[in-house]
Amino acid sequence: MSTRGSAMAKHDFTNRVALVTGAAGGIGRATALELARAGAKVAVADIDLEHAKNTVSLIEQAGGTALAIRVDVADPLSVAAMVAKTVDTWGRLDFAHNNAGVLGGSRPIVEMPDEVWLRGIAVMLTGVFYCMKHEIPAMIRGGGGAIVNTSSGAGMIGVPNQADYVAAKHGVIGLTKSAALENIGHNVRINSICPGTARSRMVDNWLQGSEDAERQVASLHPIGRIAEPEEIARVVCWLLSDDASFVVGATIAADGGYTVP
Numbered sequence: 121m122s123t124r125g126s127a128m129a130k131h132d133f134t135n136r137v138a139l140v141t142g143a144a145g146g147i148g149r150a151t152a153l154e155l156a157r158a159g160a161k162v163a164v165a166d167i168d169l170e171h172a173k174n175t176v177s178l179i180e181q182a183g184g185t186a187l188a189i190r191v192d193v194a195d196p197l198s199v200a201a202m203v204a205k206t207v208d209t210w211g212r213l214d215f216a217h218n219n220a221g222v223l224g225g226s227r228p229i230v231e232m233p234d235e236v237w238l239r240g241i242a243v244m245l246t247g248v249f250y251c252m253k254h255e256i257p258a259m260i261r262g263g264g265g266a267i268v269n270t271s272s273g274a275g276m277i278g279v280p281n282q283a284d285y286v287a288a289k290h291g292v293i294g295l296t297k298s299a300a301l302e303n304i305g306h307n308v309r310i311n312s313i314c315p316g317t318a319r320s321r322m323v324d325n326w327l328q329g330s331e332d333a334e335r336q337v338a339s340l341h342p343i344g345r346i347a348e349p350e351e352i353a354r355v356v357c358w359l360l361s362d363d364a365s366f367v368v369g370a371t372i373a374a375d376g377g378y379t380v381p
């Protein structure tokens with residue numbers, strides 16, 4: 121039996137409330153669907169409201185409960201409103217997957233416009249900071265919770281022509297460790313996940329439909345292929361669940377061996 125695509129829910133998240141950023145597609149959508157399948161009510165947050173609504177429709181068609189929220193994670197007021205809307209709607213917040221991201225500048229540092237650098241850091245690093253700043257108090261008010269921040273294989277190693285992306289994703293790992301130490305005493309567990317290449321709109325834009333390019337990228341992963349987003353989502357849900365109750369401040373690679381050699 122294939123273990124790549126969606127399978128039956130492995131956790132019971134009934135009466136739990138979850139928030140996923142970057143949930144309009146890819147890894148975030150897969151996490152939102154998996155959380156909902158396990159019984160959680162899910163706030164599907166993204167700057168792309170139209171596709172976030174599509175994620176909500178998929179959840180509802182499968183019998184789950186979800187709410188689409190437009191957010192720009194680089195805007196602190198927008199992030200505060202996202203968390204407030206989630207808590208106002210369902211009364212609590214148990215889980216968060218801070219996952220919104222953008223394709224890096226894809227050019228050498230000396231050619232990278234300042235605004236490209238600043239936007240990458242704003243969305244993928246400062247955005248995670250803003251999200252946790254508002255999520256953690258909401259979780260503490262409810263007795264605790266769990267957070268997973270999306271880093272990347274590029275958070276563990278250097279990649280040429282991706283300095284903005286690599287710096288942001290390395291930053292997410294450090295930010296996660298500090299946040300984990302600050303909050304485990306409040307019963308909020310915080311970890312980061314480092315996916316290898318997984319099928320998503322971001323990766324589709326990067327590969328531009330080229331099978332050759334996909335084969336080349338797949339060959340960088342010792343497993344010999346890229347991931348389905350559900351394979352990342354299931355690790356996120358495990359990290360959020362009580363099955364990972366002793367996992368604190370960890371950096372979990374789900375990358376087909378990409379960062380092993």
Ligand SMILES: NC(=O)c1ccc[n+]([C@@H]2O[C@H](COP(=O)([O-])OP(=O)(O)OC[C@H]3O[C@@H](n4cnc5c(N)ncnc54)[C@H](O)[C@@H]3O)[C@@H](O)[C@H]2O)c1
Pocket residue numbers: 141142143144145146147148165166167168191192193194219220221222243244270271272273274314315316317318319320321322323
């Ligand atoms: N797919 C991969 O190969 C891969 C590998 C490692 C890490 N990641 C990370 O996983 C996360 C999800 O990416 P994905 O591959 O599923 O791509 P994706 O493009 O499907 O998802 C990213 C989502 O973030 C949203 N977003 C962008 N800027 C935003 C903002 N300012 N505020 C709110 N939402 C915003 C986009 O609209 C999009 O829906 C990203 O953080 C990415 O860096 C992806």
